[in-house]
Amino acid sequence: MLTLYHLALSPYSRKVRVALAEKGIAFTLKVEKVWERRPDFLRLNPACQVPVLIEEEGHAIPDSGVICEYLEERFPEPSLLGHGALERAETRRLVAWFDIKFGREASANLLGEKLMKRFLRRGEPNSEAIRAGLENIHYHLDYIAFLAERRKWLGGEQFSLADIAAAAHLSCIDYIGDVPWAKHPGAKDWYARVKSRPTFRPLLAERVPGLPPPAHYADLDF
Amino acid sequence: MLTLYHLALSPYSRKVRVALAEKGIAFTLKVEKVWERRPDFLRLNPACQVPVLIEEEGHAIPDSGVICEYLEERFPEPSLLGHGALERAETRRLVAWFDIKFGREASANLLGEKLMKRFLRRGEPNSEAIRAGLENIHYHLDYIAFLAERRKWLGGEQFSLADIAAAAHLSCIDYIGDVPWAKHPGAKDWYARVKSRPTFRPLLAERVPGLPPPAHYADLDF
Numbered sequence: 001m002l003t004l005y006h007l008a009l010s011p012y013s014r015k016v017r018v019a020l021a022e023k024g025i026a027f028t029l030k031v032e033k034v035w036e037r038r039p040d041f042l043r044l045n046p047a048c049q050v051p052v053l054i055e056e057e058g059h060a061i062p063d064s065g066v067i068c069e070y071l072e073e074r075f076p077e078p079s080l081l082g083h084g085a086l087e088r089a090e091t092r093r094l095v096a097w098f099d100i101k102f103g104r105e106a107s108a109n110l111l112g113e114k115l116m117k118r119f120l121r122r123g124e125p126n127s128e129a130i131r132a133g134l135e136n137i138h139y140h141l142d143y144i145a146f147l148a149e150r151r152k153w154l155g156g157e158q159f160s161l162a163d164i165a166a167a168a169h170l171s172c173i174d175y176i177g178d179v180p181w182a183k184h185p186g187a188k189d190w191y192a193r194v195k196s197r198p199t200f201r202p203l204l205a206e207r208v209p210g211l212p213p214p215a216h217y218a219d220l221d222f
Numbered sequence: 223m224l225t226l227y228h229l230a231l232s233p234y235s236r237k238v239r240v241a242l243a244e245k246g247i248a249f250t251l252k253v254e255k256v257w258e259r260r261p262d263f264l265r266l267n268p269a270c271q272v273p274v275l276i277e278e279e280g281h282a283i284p285d286s287g288v289i290c291e292y293l294e295e296r297f298p299e300p301s302l303l304g305h306g307a308l309e310r311a312e313t314r315r316l317v318a319w320f321d322i323k324f325g326r327e328a329s330a331n332l333l334g335e336k337l338m339k340r341f342l343r344r345g346e347p348n349s350e351a352i353r354a355g356l357e358n359i360h361y362h363l364d365y366i367a368f369l370a371e372r373r374k375w376l377g378g379e380q381f382s383l384a385d386i387a388a389a390a391h392l393s394c395i396d397y398i399g400d401v402p403w404a405k406h407p408g409a410k411d412w413y414a415r416v417k418s419r420p421t422f423r424p425l426l427a428e429r430v431p432g433l434p435p436p437a438h439y440a441d442l443d444f
Contacts, residue, residue: 055308059308062315063314065314066314086281086292092285
């Protein structure tokens with residue numbers, strides 16, 4: 001059985017959870033409070049971040065990008081990257097878009113400031129960063145709508161890691177109520193299709209103690 | 223023939239150039255001044271960053287991570303990731319370490335502040351960021367020495383993308399004279415071995431107009 005160290009509102013952990021579920025791989029979840037810098041966890045991942053996957057023989061595989069490539073090599077079907085080098089490159093391009101660009105411009109500014117600083121009591125949230133995050137998210141939602149108008153899913157005709165990465169980030173920001181769905185019907189329609197996948201349900205059922213999500217968060221018909 | 227859009231002191235472009243050369247793939251280099259946001263280039267990569275690889279039929283593949291995975295699929299030998307899912311995961315872990323963690327903690331603070339702000343005249347370099355970069359680089363060099371003491375190359379017994387990623391970042395910072403080699407003989411010994419590879423020579427011969435590198439930059443016996 002595989003084990004995944006994670007945090008509930010870590011987009012990168014969520015991406016791996018959905019990828020594992022889409023591939024039908026059973027796994028156990030363990031919460032890792034990375035800010036405690038537990039020595040045993042540092043040995044698993046010197047970068048001290050979640051997610052970390054522990055494979056059957058106990059080897060640790062850190063970093064969500066590394067884990068997803070590993071899963072694709074170990075369990076190739078169903079493929080979450082697609083088939084053919086160009087199709088796979090397009091999926092990976094979008095994964096990088098959401099994990100790096102969206103991550104820096106939206107998730108870090110919103111989740112980083114609002115959640116991490118609140119829970120870790122590391123000073124006041126930076127209101128300028130939050131404002132930037134709330135502004136940046138619009139053009140990313142426009143990009144999602146642009147893609148979803150032209151393709152069945154973000155990366156092409158198949159549901160892929162591109163959809164998973166985008167939805168993983170958005171689901172965390174949606175948990176704190178900061179996704180302006182009403183202004184982005186195209187992106188909303190795509191997200192409704194992701195939400196209705198059985199593999200996404202565990203994320204919608206998740207609750208962080210002391211931080212209830214808005215009512216629409218788990219609602220498939222939001 | 224493949225074409226690579228790049229910038230001389232972009233670590234991510236350098237990583238792809240060495241990867242292409244190690245695989246023995248011929249390619250043409252084109253400089254792309256990304257800050258000009260050229261419409262034709264934006265169509266190739268809406269994220270407007272280098273590197274972007276144009277394959278034989280004209281398809282654009284952006285993002286250095288995406289390009290390297292594409293090259294590995296199209297031209298599997300010699301492999302730059304290694305063989306076996308675990309070995310490949312370890313290589314990818316280190317690539318992520320250098321591209322993401324080292325990139326944020328060292329390259330962005332040093333190259334971003336000193337080069338981009340100077341050339342683009344976008345305000346004064348942030349001295350706090352530069353100080354952080356100069357401090358952070360030490361523990362990364364310690365980590366390189368730690369790995370190089372235990373393995374022939376950073377990722378294992380074979381020269382891999384882990385070495386290429388680390389050396390690509392360090393070579394750019396070395397160009398502006400900010401790598402404290404004297405204090406890190408273990409890392410220096412490893413870098414000397416990378417420098418002596420024929421595939422690395424074009425990077426050492428490169429010069430940015432108006433910005434000469436320190437004398438030791440291209441010296442194999444520095």
